[in-house]
Amino acid sequence: MILQWISYACISFGLFLWLWGTWPLVGRRSPLYKLHFLSVSDTLGSMAIMIGVLLRIPREWPLLVLALISLALWNTILGYVLAYCSQGEDTDG
Amino acid sequence: MTAFLVIMLLILGIPLYAAWKGEHIWSKMLAFASIATKAAIMILLVSVQRDDWMIGIVGVIILSVGNGALMLLAQILRRLRDVANL
Secondary structure (H helix, E strand, C coil): CCCHHHHHHHHHHHHHHHHHHHHHHHCCHHHHHHHHHHHHHHHHHHHHHHHHHHCCCCHHHHHHHHHHHHHHHHHHHHHHHHHHHHHHCCCCC | CHHHHHHHHHHHHHHHHHHHHHCHHHHHHHHHHHHHHHHHHHHHHHHHHHHHHHHHHHHHHHHHHCHHHHHHEEEEEHHHHHHHHH
């Protein structure tokens, strides 16, 4: 029962992080500002959701751990590439 | 679990709106990157709920491929801009 509660708490925390990160996307800020919020919230939020899901079904844990690792790896690299590419332009950021 | 999926769908709508409204190419790229990750996580959640692991493998593959095409597109956009500025 406790495990159920913990997994629900993790998933809702992940959803909250998603919402918190996606909110500035609609705002007027520069892409870099949005990127920071977005990549942080997406990576951590998704990892929280994955841990919540992992608690629910320990049977398929290798698959979910692979997803967790690749998520953490690729999301940070994607954030870096997007930041690197969007920089160095003379037009409005 | 279904409630979580509905909330996720609503949250997925925000970057969709941002991609549609985005006036700048880079904010559109950001929006699509975020949509991709969120959709993959949703696929995984659906597969856990249905306990059908074919769908789960699809979600894991999407995550492990990890927006590779988007990174290439970002590089191409940067090269295009550098060429345009020459």
